[in-house]
Amino acid sequence: MARDLPQEDPLIRMQRDLKRALKKKPTDIKWGMVIDIAKCIGCHACTIGCVAENKLPPGVVYRVVLEEETGHYPFVGRRFVPRPCLHCQNPPCTKACPVTATWKTEQGAVIVDYNKCIGCRYCLVACPYAARTSDFGEWYTAETAELPGKLYGQKAAANGYEAHPAAEYGQKWPDRNGGSPVGNARKCHFCLHRLKVGMLPACTTSCIGRATIFGDRTDPHSLVYEMIGSPRVYVLKEELGTRPSVYYLK
Amino acid sequence: MKNKWEKNLIILTIIGLVVGSWGMYQRLAYGHLGMNYGSFVPWGLWVAFDLFFLGLTAGAFLITILTYVFRIRLLANLGPLAAFTVLVTLMCELLIISLDLGHPLRVYRFLITPNPGSMLFWLVVFIISMWIIYVPWLYFLIREQLIAWGNDASRVGHKVYRFLALGKTAYTPQDRQQDHRRTRFLSYLSLPIGVIFFGAHGAIFAILHNRPLWNSAMLPLIFIMAALLSGGALITFLAYLYQPNDELIHPLGHVVLLILLSFLFLEALQMFVGYQSKITGIVTSLDLFIIGPYWWAFWIVHVLIGSLVPAFLLIRYPENSKMVALACFLIIITFLAVRLNYLIPDLAVYKLEGLQNTFFHQRLRPEYVPNLNEWLVAVWVISLGLLTFLLGTRWLPVVQAGTGEAEHV
Numbered sequence: 001m002a003r004d005l006p007q008e009d010p011l012i013r014m015q016r017d018l019k020r021a022l023k024k025k026p027t028d029i030k031w032g033m034v035i036d037i038a039k040c041i042g043c044h045a046c047t048i049g050c051v052a053e054n055k056l057p058p059g060v061v062y063r064v065v066l067e068e069e070t071g072h073y074p075f076v077g078r079r080f081v082p083r084p085c086l087h088c089q090n091p092p093c094t095k096a097c098p099v100t101a102t103w104k105t106e107q108g109a110v111i112v113d114y115n116k117c118i119g120c121r122y123c124l125v126a127c128p129y130a131a132r133t134s135d136f137g138e139w140y141t142a143e144t145a146e147l148p149g150k151l152y153g154q155k156a157a158a159n160g161y162e163a164h165p166a167a168e169y170g171q172k173w174p175d176r177n178g179g180s181p182v183g184n185a186r187k188c189h190f191c192l193h194r195l196k197v198g199m200l201p202a203c204t205t206s207c208i209g210r211a212t213i214f215g216d217r218t219d220p221h222s223l224v225y226e227m228i229g230s231p232r233v234y235v236l237k238e239e240l241g242t243r244p245s246v247y248y249l250k
Numbered sequence: 251m252k253n254k255w256e257k258n259l260i261i262l263t264i265i266g267l268v269v270g271s272w273g274m275y276q277r278l279a280y281g282h283l284g285m286n287y288g289s290f291v292p293w294g295l296w297v298a299f300d301l302f303f304l305g306l307t308a309g310a311f312l313i314t315i316l317t318y319v320f321r322i323r324l325l326a327n328l329g330p331l332a333a334f335t336v337l338v339t340l341m342c343e344l345l346i347i348s349l350d351l352g353h354p355l356r357v358y359r360f361l362i363t364p365n366p367g368s369m370l371f372w373l374v375v376f377i378i379s380m381w382i383i384y385v386p387w388l389y390f391l392i393r394e395q396l397i398a399w400g401n402d403a404s405r406v407g408h409k410v411y412r413f414l415a416l417g418k419t420a421y422t423p424q425d426r427q428q429d430h431r432r433t434r435f436l437s438y439l440s441l442p443i444g445v446i447f448f449g450a451h452g453a454i455f456a457i458l459h460n461r462p463l464w465n466s467a468m469l470p471l472i473f474i475m476a477a478l479l480s481g482g483a484l485i486t487f488l489a490y491l492y493q494p495n496d497e498l499i500h501p502l503g504h505v506v507l508l509i510l511l512s513f514l515f516l517e518a519l520q521m522f523v524g525y526q527s528k529i530t531g532i533v534t535s536l537d538l539f540i541i542g543p544y545w546w547a548f549w550i551v552h553v554l555i556g557s558l559v560p561a562f563l564l565i566r567y568p569e570n571s572k573m574v575a576l577a578c579f580l581i582i583i584t585f586l587a588v589r590l591n592y593l594i595p596d597l598a599v600y601k602l603e604g605l606q607n608t609f610f611h612q613r614l615r616p617e618y619v620p621n622l623n624e625w626l627v628a629v630w631v632i633s634l635g636l637l638t639f640l641l642g643t644r645w646l647p648v649v650q651a652g653t654g655e656a657e658h659v
């Protein structure tokens with residue numbers, strides 16, 4: 001299928017779409033994402049962008065890039081499927097939570113209240129996409145030797161990254177010594193803290209193939225709306241009826 | 251000390267508490283950092299132990315319904331001991347599951363932000379309901395003895411018993427009648443609550459439609475049978491230790507055999523249906539424990555030592571109390587393998603193709619083997635439970651109160 005080359009970087013268009021969406025009544029927005037796997041080159045930049053943005057510790061990851069092998073020898077292929085939380089419209093994870101610590105917002109993002117979560121991990125078991133991870137309180141710098149001075153050694157290394165407060169949910173979460181989010185279930189939240197200030201999610205801006213499209217899926221003029229209408233669209237594990245807000249293009 | 255074995259067991263539990271305290275220290279000081287479960291296998295040994303304790307809880311339930319609902323007098327003498335056992339196992343269950351939480355101090359959240367749509371919430375409701383039923387039930391069963399012990403000035407701590415009897419010094423026939431009415435009422439109440447309680451544990455897993463091995467209506471039923479089997483075995487074993495009466499042990503042996511065979515039948519059915527469905531997720535999970543690296547936990551521990559040998563003993567020597575007790579003991583000690591086999595295999599299968607090549611970290615792997623810290627915490631909880639049980643049977647009239655209970659059924 002011949003397609004026109006885009007006239008402008010999709011990021012610019014998405015940025016415009018986002019600005020327009022933020023002018024709407026908040027309850028009228030429904031965030032959505034489309035991932036074009038034909039464009040994904042498997043560079044994992046979105047994973048790293050997300051980890052850096054949310055100061056994720058070891059073992060906690062919100063967006064992974066799955067590698068699938070297709071076909072049979074000698075006609076084999078490989079494709080990459082980035083998998084954030086799919087922000088299901090019918091999410092099994094929120095139903096599982098015994099203390100309503102996780103729920104779907106009016107704008108369609110599934111979020112966790114770290115201060116409410118008791119860390120039972122039932123939502124991890126209930127999510128069909130393995131999109132939730134538990135924070136076990138690990139540090140990348142745990143094994144780093146301590147050295148005097150401000151430039152080298154464990155403390156300096158930690159201060160350079162993981163001791164920084166993460167800005168998730170618009171709050172500062174600096175304490176990685178037992179308090180939340182350590183001990184909690186953690187997951188992708190569509191970078192709500194960035195959206196609030198008019199910035200696209202970190203995975204979207206870091207995607208070098210422009211394979212990730214984000215926006216208000218109810219806005220007919222938005223790129224994400226246009227993409228959802230593509231005949232190539234599909235969702236993961238459709239048979240489970242979770243109705244993800246993250247769509248894929250074959 | 252009455253019995254030498256009792257004294258030895260108490261020493262053993264104290265050693266267990268001391269040794270296990272290293273694991274407890276790790277858990278309390280460093281949270282879940284020192285444990286082996288991760289995000290793909292989020293529940294491990296402690297949840298398996300939770301299910302194990304749950305099964306033991308079922309023992310008293312079995313006694314209750316057989317005695318007070320089906321009016322089988324033979325088992326009535328075990329009533330108070332069974333009720334006490336249920337409270338001890340519930341305590342262990344609550345303790346180990348709290349340790350498994352990332353933020354155990356937030357359990358009050360169940361009260362202030364409950365989610366009635368969550369099975370886990372209902373599980374907690376039913377655990378509390380079991381407490382609400384069994385605490386007064388035990389109390390009314392032993393009240394007469396408590397009063398008697400409170401009146402016995404030569405007994406050490408008679409003032410404590412007087413306090414526990416709420417200062418009462420006389421136990422009239424009216425009191426007795428009233429207590430029997432109350433215990434009967436609580437027994438009837440425990441029937442539906444107990445069935446739902448044991449079934450709810452299965453339902454926690456069964457409702458997850460992304461877990462093909464668990465997602466079946468049969469699972470809650472299997473959980474009820476599993477609970478009755480391990481609980482029945484425990485009560486029979488305790489009956490052998492505390493009231494070695496052949497007339498009591500032999501029928502209990504028949505009950506355990508019947509439940510064992512029914513459980514094995516259900517388990518075989520589940521495997522047959524699973525394999526015949528030819529759904530990759532189910533077959534991979536089943537293969538994992540039937541022919542996987544831990545095949546021995548299924549074939550040797552569960553099938554051979556925990557099922558075939560006890561079944562043989564119960565069929566071959568139904569009139570030999572020692573053999574019946576041995577069969578029950580084998581069922582109890584191997585039951586953890588059954589619980590782990592239900593829990594781990596479904597979790598240990600990647601639910602998305604390609605997930606194994608995404609992010610390398612030990613918390614993001616499907617292989618799970620409990621580590622020393624996890625075992626030590628389990629040892630600590632078991633030791634505490636056993637010590638509570640041993641001291642309870644010594645300091646509370648739970649064995650003595652059973653005498654003559656049959657007349658009141």
Ligand code: SF4
Nearest residue numbers: 085086087088093127
């Ligand atoms: S992908 Fe998983 S965590 Fe995200 S909303 Fe769906 S069920 Fe919940």
Ligand code: SF4
Nearest residue numbers: 097117118120121123
């Ligand atoms: S881990 Fe937290 S968010 Fe997940 S079900 Fe438990 S309490 Fe809810």
